[in-house]
Structures are given as C-alpha cells and as structure tokens.
Amino acid sequence: MVLLRLENVTKRFGGLVAVNRVSLKINSGEFVGIVGPNGSGKTTLFNLISGVYFPDKGDVFFEGKNITRLPPYKRAPLGLGRTFQIPRPFGSATVRENVAVGAMFGSLGGKINVDESLELADQIIERIGLGEHRKKRASTLTAVEKKMMEIARALAMKPKLLLMDEAMAGMHPKDIDQTVSLIKQIAVEENIAIVAMVEHIMRAVLGMAEKVIVLHQGSKLVDAPTKEALEDSRVVEVYLGRPLEE
Amino acid sequence: MRKTVQRYYPLFPVFAAYFILFLVGKNVSGMWQLVSTLLFYCALGQAFNIFLGMTGYVDFGYVAFMGVGTYGMAIAITRLAHVEALGVLIVAIGFAMALVMAALLSVAVGAVALRLRGAYFAIATIGVNEGFRFLIEGAKIWNGSDGMIFTAQLNQILGRETASALSTFWADVIVLIIAVLAAFVTLFYMKSKIGYALTALREDEDAAVVMGINVTKYKIIAFITSASFAGLVGATSWALKTPYVFPPEVFEIHYTIEAIIIVLLGGAGTLLGPVAGALIYGISKYYLSIFLPGFQLLIFAPIIIIIIILFPEGVIGMLKKSFRDSTLMRFII
Numbered sequence: 001m002v003l004l005r006l007e008n009v010t011k012r013f014g015g016l017v018a019v020n021r022v023s024l025k026i027n028s029g030e031f032v033g034i035v036g037p038n039g040s041g042k043t044t045l046f047n048l049i050s051g052v053y054f055p056d057k058g059d060v061f062f063e064g065k066n067i068t069r070l071p072p073y074k075r076a077p078l079g080l081g082r083t084f085q086i087p088r089p090f091g092s093a094t095v096r097e098n099v100a101v102g103a104m105f106g107s108l109g110g111k112i113n114v115d116e117s118l119e120l121a122d123q124i125i126e127r128i129g130l131g132e133h134r135k136k137r138a139s140t141l142t143a144v145e146k147k148m149m150e151i152a153r154a155l156a157m158k159p160k161l162l163l164m165d166e167a168m169a170g171m172h173p174k175d176i177d178q179t180v181s182l183i184k185q186i187a188v189e190e191n192i193a194i195v196a197m198v199e200h201i202m203r204a205v206l207g208m209a210e211k212v213i214v215l216h217q218g219s220k221l222v223d224a225p226t227k228e229a230l231e232d233s234r235v236v237e238v239y240l241g242r243p244l245e246e
Numbered sequence: 247m248r249k250t251v252q253r254y255y256p257l258f259p260v261f262a263a264y265f266i267l268f269l270v271g272k273n274v275s276g277m278w279q280l281v282s283t284l285l286f287y288c289a290l291g292q293a294f295n296i297f298l299g300m301t302g303y304v305d306f307g308y309v310a311f312m313g314v315g316t317y318g319m320a321i322a323i324t325r326l327a328h329v330e331a332l333g334v335l336i337v338a339i340g341f342a343m344a345l346v347m348a349a350l351l352s353v354a355v356g357a358v359a360l361r362l363r364g365a366y367f368a369i370a371t372i373g374v375n376e377g378f379r380f381l382i383e384g385a386k387i388w389n390g391s392d393g394m395i396f397t398a399q400l401n402q403i404l405g406r407e408t409a410s411a412l413s414t415f416w417a418d419v420i421v422l423i424i425a426v427l428a429a430f431v432t433l434f435y436m437k438s439k440i441g442y443a444l445t446a447l448r449e450d451e452d453a454a455v456v457m458g459i460n461v462t463k464y465k466i467i468a469f470i471t472s473a474s475f476a477g478l479v480g481a482t483s484w485a486l487k488t489p490y491v492f493p494p495e496v497f498e499i500h501y502t503i504e505a506i507i508i509v510l511l512g513g514a515g516t517l518l519g520p521v522a523g524a525l526i527y528g529i530s531k532y533y534l535s536i537f538l539p540g541f542q543l544l545i546f547a548p549i550i551i552i553i554i555i556l557f558p559e560g561v562i563g564m565l566k567k568s569f570r571d572s573t574l575m576r577f578i579i
C-alpha cells in the first residue's frame with residue numbers, strides 16, 4: 001500500500017531550487033535510503049514531507065490524503081515522525097519527558113494520558129539502550145545520545161512513517177550496525193516505513209534500505225532497489241565518485 | 247491514590263511559605279504592611295510565571311491585564327452600588343468582570359501577538375500597555391483620565407467598618423487566596439499535557455510543532471490563564487484595597503518589570519520560584535528603602551543583574567540542579 005506520495009514537488013529559496021520536481025512513492029513498512037551530496041536537497045525534502053516548509057509547486061499525499069498545506073502539528077498525529085539532522089532535544093526536560101512528549105502528541109495523541117505516556121517512554125528508552133540516562137536532562141547528553149533520544153522520541157510517536165535525517169552520523173560503525181538492526185526490528189514489529197537520510201554512511205544504507213533514492217542538485221536522479229541503485233553508473237559518478245569496492 | 251497525593255507534594259513548601267508569611271504578619275506588630283506587599287508580589291509572580299516561566303515568552307504589556315481587572319471591579323462597584331439587593335454580591339460580580347475583561351483582552355492581544363516568535367512578541371507587547379492607556383484617556387472610556395473613585399460606593403455596599411477592614415486586611419487575604427489558586431493551577435498544568443507542550447515549545451518551538459504540538463493553542467492557554475489571574479490581582483490589590491483607579495497608575499510598566507524580575511530571580515517555570523523571587527525582591531526592596539532611602543535602585547539594579555547572571559535558572563532552578571537526586575527534591579519543582 002502506498003503510504004506517502006510526492007508529485008512533482010518543487011521548493012525554491014530565492015533563486016535556488018532546493019527541490020526540483022521530485023515525485024516518489026513510499027510503501028508502508030518499506031525501508032528507503034535517501035542519498036545525495038551536500039546541499040542536494042535531502043533535508044529540504046524531509047521538511048516538505050513533515051510540513052516545516054510548504055512546496056511552491058506539487059502535492060504531498062499521505063495515505064491518499066492531500067496534506068500539501070497541512071501544518072506540521074496536524075501531520076504528526078497522522079503518523080509522521082522525524083528526527084533532525086542537528087539534534088533538537090527539549091534541553092531542560094529529562095530524557096524520559098522528551099520521549100513522553102512524542103507519545104503524548106504523536107499518533108496516539110488523544111488516546112493516551114500523561115502517566116501512560118511516561119510508561120511507554122520508559123519502555124522505549126529501555127529498548128533503545130538509554131535506560132541509565134532516563135532521568136538526566138536532555139541537554140547533558142552527548143551528541144550520539146541525543147541522536148538516540150531523538151529516535152526514541154520519534155518512535156514514541158508510533159509513526160507509520162519515520163523520517164531519519166542523518167540519525168546515525170558521528171556514531172561508531174559498530175554502534176551503527178547495532179542501532180540499524182534494532183530500529184529495523186522495531187520497524188518490522190510495528191510496521192513502520194522508514195526513510196533514512198544516510199549520507200557518508202553506506203553501510204547504514206546497505207544494512208537497512210530496500211530501496212535507494214538518489215538526489216542530485218534538488219532533482220531525483222535514481223529511484224531503485226538498493227543493489228541496483230548502487231551499481232548505477234550515474235550514482236557512482238555523482239555520489240560516490242568511484243565504483244563501490246567489493 | 248498514593249501517586250496522586252505525591253503529585254501535590256511540591257505545593258507544601260509554597261503553602262508553608264504563605265502560611266509563615268501570614269502568621270508573621272498577623273502576630274508581629276507593624277509587619278502586616280510588608281507582608282501585604284510580599285503577598286502581592288507572590289501572587290503577581292505566580293500569575294506571571296504561568297506565561298513567562300512556562301512559555302519563555304516575555305510580555306512587556308502584562309500590567310495591562312491587572313489594569314483592566316482593576317477597572318472591572320471599579321465598574322461593577324460604581325454601576326451596581328445603587329442596587330441594594332445585591333449587597334456583597336457586587337464584589338463577586340466585580341471579580342467575575344475583572345476575570346472576563348482580562349481574559350478577553352488577552353485573547354485579543356494573544357490572537358495577534360502570539361503568532362510572533364520570541365523577541366518579536368516581546369516588542370509587539372511593549373505597545374499594548376501604553377496603547378491601552380492612551381485609548382482610555384483619549385477616547386474618555388471609563389471616565390478617561392479623570393479615573394474612577396468609588397470609596398463612597400464601597401462604604402455604602404459594605405458599611406464603613408467592613409470596607410475599611412477590607413482594605414487593611416481582607417483584600418490581602420484575598421490576594422493570598424489568589425496566589426494559592428495560581429500555584430494549584432501551575433502544578434496542575436505542569437503535570438498535564440499542557441505543561442509538557444509548554445516545556446517543549448519553550449525549549450524548541452520548531453521541534454515542538456513537528457512533534458505534533460499546536461504551539462499557538464498552548465501559548466494562548468497559558469496567556470489567558472496568566473492574564474486572568476493578573477486581572478484578579480488588580481481587582482483586589484488595586485480596586486478593593488485602594489478604591490480608586492487612574493490610568494497612569496495601573497498601566498504602569500514598572501510593575502511588569504518587577505514581575506519579570508521576581509520570576510527570573512526565583513526560577514522561571516518552577517513552582518516555588520515565584521515565591522522565592524517575591525520574597526527576595528520584596529524584602530530587599532523594603533529594607534533598602536528604609537536604610538538607604540533614595541539609593542535603593544542604584545544598589546538594587548546591579549545586585550539583581552548579578553544574581554540573574556550568576557543563577558540564570560533562578561534560585562530554585564539552581565537548587566533543583568544541585569540537589570537533583572535527594573528525596574527533598576520531591577517537594578521542590
């Protein structure tokens with residue numbers, strides 16, 4: 001089933017076309033990797049999907065519903081969760097409270113009270129491996145811990161689609177493998193589609209994605225199953241600069 | 247059940263402070279006037295904290311809500327004094343009017359200004375207070391700059407003795423009750439989704455929106471609540487206690503600044519902070535004006551600035567940070 005559909009979406013900043021006539025489809029439960037060089041429009045694409053920006057042209061559909069002009073706070077309850085490229089914790093709140101906010105205002109929204117949200121937060125924090133930091137202020141976490149907390153916070157929203165903007169940058173390769181398999185496991189259990197922006201970290205793409213979308217200067221260059229995409233000569237040229245060693 | 251009770255532990259120190267204040271004022275001769283001022287600051291701080299502390303937005307026009315509340319009470323007393331059947335009920339109607347008028351003004355201001363972010367909101371609100379004052383004076387609303395004096399009507403409604411007891415004692419008790427109510431509401435908000443939403447938007451508004459929080463809605467909730475309490479404080483401290491009202495006296499930005507100082511000194515967004523801030527501010531201001539009359543501002547301003555720089559999270563914020571894990575902290579939020 002098609003969960004998210006973009007049709008000819010364009011976003012300009014002044015004279016710069018950050019996202020140029022991009023169309024794509026994400027099925028429910030699918031893992032999709034988005035790659036592309038710096039400034040190719042990945043974060044902007046995420047912002048268009050989550051509603052931080054509205055497109056200048058084109059439409060965004062979620063579960064068949066046109067959400068092009070829906071404000072972001074109305075998208076979250078539909079089942080749209082995301083993490084940020086630069087972590088944005090609610091600094092003075094504890095890790096537990098941060099994650100509980102996700103539960104309270106995400107897709108469970110009206111159905112869950114504060115105590116239940118905190119309980120759910122505890123479970124997710126434990127699972128994601130932040131148990132010992134539960135009561136710490138989010139501002140005191142390390143950069144990597146903040147990223148993990150953001151993943152936990154987004155998972156607490158019980159999203160149907162989770163957008164991860166460089167969620168694992170700065171992590172140790174070993175931790176990445178572990179995190180990827182953990183997230184994949186949770187995503188399968190809860191039928192979450194994941195679109196992950198995974199620049200520079202090819203192993204994360206390979207470990208997670210069924211499909212890869214390549215952006216180049218705001219346009220979609222390739223949209224194909226992972227293996228196929230990585231062998232595509234245009235990708236090798238534009239993105240990797242060299243063939244994959246294997 | 248036990249959990250529900252535990253949830254209200256943090257009210258203990260707040261109410262303990264109020265209780266001690268009351269006892270000192272009642273039993274130590276010559277202290278009631280200071281206690282009366284301190285109770286006013288506590289109520290003001292607690293009320294303003296619901297907006298300033300919980301959202302992180304600075305409203306420079308805050309005193310306008312107190313001013314409007316003062317007028318609400320004044321209008322009820324002057325217009326209804328002749329209806330003898332109403333009696334003391336007129337005061338109750340005055341409170342209702344103060345509440346409604348302050349709330350309405352906050353909806354009007356909030357609907358426009360709360361769409362602006364942080365600093366822009368602060369700038370926009372600077373004009374509200376002055377604008378309202380000039381509107382009343384210029385358009386001669388509510389007697390314009392002649393103000394309203396209703397000592398006679400208050401005496402007529404309550405009798406001379408009760409009216410006098412009201413202004414010297416009972417008005418202060420009502421302020422105390424308002425402060426207690428404001429503390430209750432603050433804690434209730436803190437423990438509910440409203441508090442979580444406000445914390446989130448105070449820390450990072452853009453992230454909060456993406457997390458599904460309708461930030462404008464929650465800001466307006468905090469704004470109306472805070473403004474309504476300000477209206478009640480105005481109706482009590484500035485109408486019942488002193489039965490007259492003149493625009494320049496009630497739309498005086500000086501009180502907004504005091505309220506900001508109290509909240510920041512004590513700890514913005516904490517429950518006990520406004521009380522601590524009110525006591526530190528009120529007591530030092532009182533004794534400085536006795537021992538160094540005329541110089542208080544010169545000495546006071548730098549001290550306050552230093553404290554706020556040293557403890558950016560306020561006195562209670564700092565306490566919370568230093569004693570995070572001790573059981574005592576269950577009582578302090």
Ligand SMILES: Nc1ncnc2c1ncn2[C@@H]1O[C@H](COP(=O)(O)OP(=O)(O)OP(=O)(O)O)[C@@H](O)[C@H]1O
Pocket residue numbers: 013016017018036037038039040041042043044045085199
């Ligand atoms: N708010 C903005 N205002 C103006 N220009 C912007 C804005 N956001 C992004 N851009 C520009 O749009 C282009 C695409 O940026 P975007 O952040 O989407 O790229 P990205 O693929 O996420 O890059 P990176 O790999 O560095 O994260 C860049 O040229 C960027 O400078």
Ligand SMILES: [Mg+2]
Pocket residue numbers: 042043044085
């Ligand atoms: Mg980016």
